[in-house]
Amino acid sequence: MNNNPQDGSKRVGNWGPRQAPNLDPNRQWAALRRRYEWNDSYDDGVAPRDQELENELFGEENHVHTGINFTKYSTIKVSVKPEGIITPVSTFDDANLHSAMKDNVKLARYTVPTPVQKYSIPIITEGHDLMACAQTGSGKTAAFLIPVLSKLFGKAKKLAAPRPPPGARRFKAEPLVLIIAPTRELATQIFDECRRFTYRSMMRPCVVYGGAESLPQKNELAKGCDVLTATPGRLNDFVERGFISLRRVKYLVLDEADRMLDMGFENDIRKIVQKSDLCDDGTRQTLMFSATFPKSIRSLAKDFLAEKYIFLTVGRLGSTTSDITQKIMYVEDQGKRNSLVELLLKQPPSRTLIFVETKRGADSLDDYLYNQNFPTTSIHGDRTQREREDALISFKNGRSPILIATAVAARGLDIKNVMHVINYDLCNDIDEYVHRIGRTARVGNQGLATTFYNERNADIAPELVKILVECNQEVPDFLLSYKPQDMRFDDDDDDFVTENISTAKSTQEDTWGQQQQKSGWDAQNTWDVNNSTYPTDSTDFPFPQVQNDGWSTNNVAPQQQPPQPTYQSFQQQSMPPYANQPPPQSPSQFSQPQYGGGTSPKVNLPKSNIQYNTTPQQSYGYNAPTPQSYGSGNYGNPPNNGPRQNHYNNDDTNRYDDSNNDNYRNAESPKNQRNQLRNVQMENEVRNDPPPNSDTWGAPAQQQNKPWDPSNVPW
Numbered sequence: 001m002n003n004n005p006q007d008g009s010k011r012v013g014n015w016g017p018r019q020a021p022n023l024d025p026n027r028q029w030a031a032l033r034r035r036y037e038w039n040d041s042y043d044d045g046v047a048p049r050d051q052e053l054e055n056e057l058f059g060e061e062n063h064v065h066t067g068i069n070f071t072k073y074s075t076i077k078v079s080v081k082p083e084g085i086i087t088p089v090s091t092f093d094d095a096n097l098h099s100a101m102k103d104n105v106k107l108a109r110y111t112v113p114t115p116v117q118k119y120s121i122p123i124i125t126e127g128h129d130l131m132a133c134a135q136t137g138s139g140k141t142a143a144f145l146i147p148v149l150s151k152l153f154g155k156a157k158k159l160a161a162p163r164p165p166p167g168a169r170r171f172k173a174e175p176l177v178l179i180i181a182p183t184r185e186l187a188t189q190i191f192d193e194c195r196r197f198t199y200r201s202m203m204r205p206c207v208v209y210g211g212a213e214s215l216p217q218k219n220e221l222a223k224g225c226d227v228l229t230a231t232p233g234r235l236n237d238f239v240e241r242g243f244i245s246l247r248r249v250k251y252l253v254l255d256e257a258d259r260m261l262d263m264g265f266e267n268d269i270r271k272i273v274q275k276s277d278l279c280d281d282g283t284r285q286t287l288m289f290s291a292t293f294p295k296s297i298r299s300l301a302k303d304f305l306a307e308k309y310i311f312l313t314v315g316r317l318g319s320t321t322s323d324i325t326q327k328i329m330y331v332e333d334q335g336k337r338n339s340l341v342e343l344l345l346k347q348p349p350s351r352t353l354i355f356v357e358t359k360r361g362a363d364s365l366d367d368y369l370y371n372q373n374f375p376t377t378s379i380h381g382d383r384t385q386r387e388r389e390d391a392l393i394s395f396k397n398g399r400s401p402i403l404i405a406t407a408v409a410a411r412g413l414d415i416k417n418v419m420h421v422i423n424y425d426l427c428n429d430i431d432e433y434v435h436r437i438g439r440t441a442r443v444g445n446q447g448l449a450t451t452f453y454n455e456r457n458a459d460i461a462p463e464l465v466k467i468l469v470e471c472n473q474e475v476p477d478f479l480l481s482y483k484p485q486d487m488r489f490d491d492d493d494d495d496f497v498t499e500n501i502s503t504a505k506s507t508q509e510d511t512w513g514q515q516q517q518k519s520g521w522d523a524q525n526t527w528d529v530n531n532s533t534y535p536t537d538s539t540d541f542p543f544p545q546v547q548n549d550g551w552s553t554n555n556v557a558p559q560q561q562p563p564q565p566t567y568q569s570f571q572q573q574s575m576p577p578y579a580n581q582p583p584p585q586s587p588s589q590f591s592q593p594q595y596g597g598g599t600s601p602k603v604n605l606p607k608s609n610i611q612y613n614t615t616p617q618q619s620y621g622y623n624a625p626t627p628q629s630y631g632s633g634n635y636g637n638p639p640n641n642g643p644r645q646n647h648y649n650n651d652d653t654n655r656y657d658d659s660n661n662d663n664y665r666n667a668e669s670p671k672n673q674r675n676q677l678r679n680v681q682m683e684n685e686v687r688n689d690p691p692p693n694s695d696t697w698g699a700p701a702q703q704q705n706k707p708w709d710p711s712n713v714p715w
Ligand SMILES: Nc1ncnc2c1ncn2[C@@H]1O[C@H](COP(=O)(O)OP(=O)(O)OP(=O)(O)O)[C@@H](O)[C@H]1O
Pocket: 063, 064, 066, 109, 110, 111, 112, 113, 114, 117, 134, 135, 136, 137, 138, 139, 140, 141, 142, 290, 291, 411, 412, 413, 414, 438, 439, 442, 443
């Protein structure tokens, strides 16, 4: 731990100070964000610019720059069924877009369409229903918004419902476009995209989602709503209460369609499509998008599509992008916390998303890391919607560059410069794995995904190995027995065909004959472990030594906990050479909790401001592990706290619970009180402004096309 001499704040490794999320009680809900307001005095085609709004919508803050592998997209195999009826566009100029849309595409700095856009633009423009599957981060949102909105721009006056008179008490919103998404955060993100692409047009976007107050959402609907993004629960609620009619809908879009049609949401969607007044006169198009589409869901989806729908796949259905370096570490449950701390200390501080299985697990890990002075926050279904939005804002702006999340953040979220995704608890479902790791390495950027694996995850191992092999990733020795000898892509089935394993091959003699990728980011512009300044004494960065230990060569996962790094190895390896402060040198320093054991310390929330000069043991009221407990490999269970429960056995589920849960009403729940107390605690601490340029959390490599330069890090 470092005590920053200037401001006294506690820091761990090279991470910045932990800070309270942006708790602004006056911050408005996402649904109220500004959008372009059309005035009937404007000519159809030419609406004036609004410079302030333009800066907000298209400014640097949220712009995800394309990465060095963006051009590789053009080499991905695309399949369109039925064949021969669609000619892809090759540029946006080819696409015959409305002039306002052309301007917006330029403002969004899109120069070349991605493959899914090249095909979906003509498919949608020509009036087909569509089921589209393309890799995470490959621009699926724009793939439907651009053609849908462009087509409507010219017809808005004719098709759109008249605006309710100002202040109307009785009204019905009658959108032309309805986009349904599984989570609130994704819905608001799509709404933001709608705000961008409807800029200077007549089309007015709105969003309705659970967890936030209904009234502001209703008030926005009352001002006019042509493009509605919604989560299913709140949408059904508003339809039932008569605030929304779906009778004019010309485009129904299911984003993350496989998720929208699986058990959790299927009933909601059936209700919307089959029991509401949704336009059914044959003029409506239905569009489904996702990075994954399991076979069972594909056949179910046909219930909602026209008979002659088009099925578009970019790359293999359900595959992930090869821009993600995937690393699998064998870590027993009781060693996870230490391995995580070690991993976080070894990586250059950068925006990092950690997935856990349960809401309780998220809270507990968040507390644990936070108490070790890591700048964390968390997002899950038990937090109030305001807390969730605050957490996301803090993660995006760099105040809290480590976000601990349940599956609620697995799909769709597009946050720039997420450099590292850690699967602390591996999920059971390979599709969810694909979505989770897809939060990094977007639009041709590169990223790292580290997964903690142990015997309890054996169910997912065969599918996981196939993904690793397909993406030319290293298959660790403990997973070799799951490696198929032959694996082909079956065009008819859109699925893997594997043959039986005869002999397990080591990663060195890869049967596919493809070059192994280097670990870490490679290419000129990113971390290159073999070549880089970071960290010179640990060639297996960012992975602790456990991978190289003897057990891993036996082709079988070890029965016992693998050897853990010792105090000695921490001293030698954990701190990057450019650390501002030296690594812990003495046992007394080392016994401080940031290198602590596997059990969450008891959090005694202080009544007054935290005194930084006191020892952490006093401040936080728990016994930190001793150096001896590290050395003995026993540090997962600090002596006085006993062994940790396997928190992901708890029965609180993480499943997307955004359909009906209005949890902003539960602000007084014990969990939320705890969160509020913690927020107060953080508020009272020494505060630092976010890094001047929050991109320092990940951008140096990705944005400036140059190697990671620690001097860019502002502490
Ligand atoms: N043609 C383009 N050129 C440059 N950037 C683009 C282009 N199309 C989309 N983007 C950007 O790519 C990023 C990822 O897009 P988007 O979120 O739509 O991906 P996605 O395919 O829906 O991913 P996921 O499967 O994770 O939901 C966004 O920041 C978007 O602005």
